Amino acid sequence: xxxxxxxxxxxxxxxxxxxxxxxxxxxxxxxxxxxxxxxxxxxxxxxxxxxxxxxxxxxxxxxxxxxxxxxxxxxxxxxxxxxxxxxxxxxxxxxxxxxxxxxxxxxxxxxxxxxxxxxxxxxxxxxxxxxxxxxxxxxxxxx
Numbered sequence: 001x002x003x004x005x006x007x008x009x010x011x012x013x014x015x016x017x018x019x020x021x022x023x024x025x026x027x028x029x030x031x032x033x034x035x036x037x038x039x040x041x042x043x044x045x046x047x048x049x050x051x052x053x054x055x056x057x058x059x060x061x062x063x064x065x066x067x068x069x070x071x072x073x074x075x076x077x078x079x080x081x082x083x084x085x086x087x088x089x090x091x092x093x094x095x096x097x098x099x100x101x102x103x104x105x106x107x108x109x110x111x112x113x114x115x116x117x118x119x120x121x122x123x124x125x126x127x128x129x130x131x132x133x134x135x136x137x138x139x140x141x142x143x
Contacts, residue, residue, distance in 0.1 A: 001038070002111070004031035005104050012100055017093045021086035024100075032080050035107075039069065046122075058125055061118060072106065079103050 008027045011020040050062035079099055083089055089096045
């Protein structure tokens with residue numbers, strides 16, 4: 001996800017965007033696909049065990065992260081729907097760059113927060129023992 005964000009960011013320039021709009025749209029598709037898979041795994045294999053566990057800090061963190069994402073998902077989906085093609089991105093480049101910058105900043109803050117707060121807590125709690133369903137795709141690693 002970070003690579004997609006970096007690739008989009010380097011093209012968020014009024015001089016580069018018109019000639020790179022196809023790549024930007026492809027990066028957005030990849031980013032939202034990866035984010036969707038990431039959130040699905042968290043929603044099924046990570047947050048429920050934390051929310052049901054004995055550790056109060058973990059329960060509160062799971063609730064806070066879950067609520068934040070629940071509130072932000074419609075905005076992320078709307079951003080993705082509003083920019084369905086390279087043509088749309090080119091036609092309204094200034095508006096796209098403004099919205100893309102805000103969206104990417106939010107995602108970057110979320111990743112930083114997960115890396116500094118959530119994942120260290122999981123390490124402390126030994127997340128492998130928390131997982132209800134043995135999902136081989138669940139990989140807790142810094143984003």
